[in-house]
Amino acid sequence: MDQDVKQVLYTREQIAERVAQIGEALTQQYASVVERGEQVVLVSVLRGAALFMADLAREMDIPVEMDYIAISSYGSGAKSSGVVRMIKDVSSDISGKHVIIAEDILDSGLTLSYLLKNLASRGPASLTVVTLLRKQTRAQAQVECAHVGFECPDEFVVGYGLDYAERYRNLPYIGILKPEVYQ
Numbered sequence: 001m002d003q004d005v006k007q008v009l010y011t012r013e014q015i016a017e018r019v020a021q022i023g024e025a026l027t028q029q030y031a032s033v034v035e036r037g038e039q040v041v042l043v044s045v046l047r048g049a050a051l052f053m054a055d056l057a058r059e060m061d062i063p064v065e066m067d068y069i070a071i072s073s074y075g076s077g078a079k080s081s082g083v084v085r086m087i088k089d090v091s092s093d094i095s096g097k098h099v100i101i102a103e104d105i106l107d108s109g110l111t112l113s114y115l116l117k118n119l120a121s122r123g124p125a126s127l128t129v130v131t132l133l134r135k136q137t138r139a140q141a142q143v144e145c146a147h148v149g150f151e152c153p154d155e156f157v158v159g160y161g162l163d164y165a166e167r168y169r170n171l172p173y174i175g176i177l178k179p180e181v182y183q
């Protein structure tokens with residue numbers, strides 16, 4: 001897989017360090033909520049963000065529920081189809097809970113815009129977005145993020161959960177995919 005990567009952007013160590021920082025910040029941010037006996041739920045957007053959430057959850061020193069939602073808009077291509085589809089809903093009722101959406105990448109913003117609207121309609125106590133990567137692209141729907149791991153260049157990236165046609169998710173680092181692989 002390494003030979004298909006043009007440039008490594010974030011190493012395994014850099015990702016681990018940043019995820020730990022975000023986990024610590026969230027622990028502090030939600031400490032009072034937990035003290036009041038309210039529930040915090042981490043929602044991972046499958047499939048890409050599964051690795052990020054698994055690592056993030058272990059960097060948080062407060063009790064959290066873990067749930068999963070599956071959304072797809074890229075299919076097997078490198079461009080958003082523009083049509084966001086929910087493939088799997090969360091398993092539990094999120095009303096009255098503090099929801100933290102853990103996403104791997106904010107690119108066009110379509111996925112998160114859809115998700116925020118959808119989850120907000122269920123009456124959570126609060127709704128926050130944490131994304132590991134935010135792409136520096138001009139055409140992006142406005143999505144407010146509580147934490148961004150890295151501001152990433154406008155290139156197609158893979159690894160640490162991010163795929164191209166279901167490949168490269170298990171790369172331990174994040175890198176730019178060689179354009180000849182997807183063009």
Ligand SMILES: O=P(O)(O)OC[C@H]1O[C@H](OP(=O)(O)OP(=O)(O)O)[C@H](O)[C@@H]1O
Nearest residue numbers: 046047048072073074107108109110111
């Ligand atoms: O901001 P956007 O342009 O909407 O792109 C971001 C979304 O695209 C990818 O998901 P994808 O649809 O490829 O599904 P996957 O997580 O299963 O790879 C990625 O994991 C994000 O969820």
Ligand code: HPA
Nearest residue numbers: 107155156157158162163
């Ligand atoms: O750059 C990307 N890589 C992988 N999946 C993605 N989904 C949106 N942007 C990307």
